[in-house]
Amino acid sequence: MARKPVQQRAKATVDAIVEAGFIAMAERGPAATTTRQIADIAGVGVGSLYEYFENKEEIFRVMSERFVADTIAMIQPLIPTIVRKPIKEAVLDLLGHFRDFLQANNERYLKCARYAMALDFEQHVEPLQKTLSELVTQYLMHHPETLKIRNIPTMSYIMINGGIYSVVRHLCDPAPPITFDELAGGLADMVSHYTEREMALVSP
Amino acid sequence: MARKPVQQRAKATVDAIVEAGFIAMAERGPAATTTRQIADIAGVGVGSLYEYFENKEEIFRVMSERFVADTIAMIQPLIPTIVRKPIKEAVLDLLGHFRDFLQANNERYLKCARYAMALDFEQHVEPLQKTLSELVTQYLMHHPETLKIRNIPTMSYIMINGGIYSVVRHLCDPAPPITFDELAGGLADMVSHYTEREMALVSP
């Protein structure tokens, strides 16, 4: 950000610009959105964009940050109830909320997720990964019998990355080969079967 | 492609342009490569780019297509040996080859994969998904006992998408939280545990 907004008025324009960025991106995709469009939607002169953002990229960056922050804010309050559920139900619950979240507001965040994964994807989603890792940790602590499972960090990595990607990919696909419920059920089975098999192996 | 090359000379230019695209993209990433750079590396005038490509995007599109075609060409000959191996070995084998392939030529294809997944990812990688689905089908036919597993299409979808993404993501990450071998082993365990557990459930 080139300059910090100090007056209330300026904070409002910054918000309007970011909001306009979401609208423009949802309409035409990130590649096709121009600074002029964003400015017009925001009801602001083009020059104003550069008062608070270094360049167009930074607008997208802030949008991604807001998206990740909102995702975390969506997940955090779910944690206490999720960690008390059986594994399969827990996964289904989380995925259902995630889908609803991505599809809200004309799929605003779904489009954002698609873009966020494209460039510098490690930078932006890292806090989200951390939150999900914490969710896994808390889950394990509420189910002590699962602590015997080997390779927990590896499995977290796979399920978090693979899960997020599969879901985003599926929701973006206009003609997916399977339904969302099948996908969610499959991911839940994948996790539950893995844990069951691991526990059987470790303590026969 | 605006026009088809008919003479040998023209085919060579098209090849040089695509090749230059790979080199430029590997050097600076897709966003930072300009038409001028591609033309210079190819030893060709800027105008020549537009004889055979509608625009810069199309150069990237052709690159993605070549990448996917090469990936398939890499996997096809592996199928006969892979389908005869135990599941865990089979997955490890496939992932090892995939990693080597992505990292060859100064990670040319790894960078390409990252880009291919960004825009229109369903279009480009679809043939690859089909090939991998066939691999799964053939594998199942060589191991008739696994045919009892439920939700095979769903599980293919998850493992193919989640697996490709996890691997690409991991290889792009300069400081990954786990090693590649851990990731590969984890994916192999995920698949094998799932099949084992499913088979135990279906025929106890």
Add this chain to the structure above:
DNA sequence: CGCTTGTTCGGATTCAATTCGGAAAATTTA
């Protein structure tokens, strides 16, 4: 060799991103 068709090129054009300097609004100071 003339003729036609295919190919190459780089300057000219177009269009979006970014800059900049001054006007308007808000805030502070006296």
Add this chain to the structure above:
DNA sequence: TAAATTTTCCGAATTGAATCCGAACAAGCG
């Protein structure tokens, strides 16, 4: 409240990359 100062806003001008275009050059062909 009025002047001074700071903050905000703007849109015409600049910049640079993408794309177009028509002349010049090569290849095939009778």
